[in-house]
Amino acid sequence: MGGKLGGNVSYNNVEESYFLPGDEKSYNGGFQIGGVGKLGLTKDLSIQSELVYSTKGYGVKNELAGKKSNKNYRYIGLPILANYSIPVTSDIKVYGSGGFYTDVLTGVKYNTVNTLKKAEDPMAAEFFAFEHPEYKYDQQIISDFYKRVEFGWMAAFGAEFPVNKTDQMAVDLRLAGGFTDVEKNQGTSKSKNFSVQVSAIYLYDLTKHVNFIKHEDDAYEKNASAPVPAVVPERVEENNSETPVDGKKVEEENRTFNAEDGATE
Helix, strand or coil, X not given: CEEEEEXXXXXXXXXXXXXXXXXXXXXXXXXXXXXXXXXXXXCCEEEEEEEEEEEEEEXXXXXXXXXXXXXXXXXXXEEEEEEEEEECCCXXXXXXXXXXXXXXXXXXXXXXXXXXXXXXXXXXXHHHHHHCCCEEEEECCCCCCECCEEEEEEEEEEEEEECCCCEEEEEEEEEEEECCCCECCCCXXXXXXXXXXXXXXXXXXXXXXXXXXXXXXXXXXXXXXXCXXXXXXXXXXXXXXXXXXXXXXXXXXXXXXXXXXXXXX
């Protein structure tokens, strides 16, 4: 188990018809922070589950109107990934991951600013200030405009290396794309999130402290240091001692039987 912290660059494919003339979509910066759990199935294959708080969204700029805005969706997500790792050296591994995520929307943060100065274009600046005053809002989910749950896919590539005897550090590059339209826009239904994420993951090995999980090194050390059971040589001695005695008894019985048969004849 462990934690992760990182940043992301996100985008949304909401249709241009949703914007005003001259609006251009842009990428938006965000972050993610949360906990990670990893369960090894084999030496190279593992399942990784996370509980993450993250922000995603997109930006809009309009040089003609002199405005710049961005919208951030805030999520609590549960990604589940299958990891396959390949050793590069005795300590370093590279891995590839694939899976799905479920995000629950907790709120939306939106802000817009006036980028025009009166000295540059007084008429445009005054018009924009009147039509689009500089403002911000931070709201909870409005079900009429946003969907509460988003489903999507994830693919990751990274490298992990030991920090000490029990802990590991991983650097993770991840792509994530939504299946669900997150906005209920008028005149369009396309508003899927896409993001590129970079994060650092710190994992602490709990197998050293959980009795029912056997670590390979621990099992080897335990077997190497364990005394040889005394019952094994005793069984060998019993078998060795019984074999000739039984054979001798059989030979004597055969001689007696043959002798009796000969006397009878």
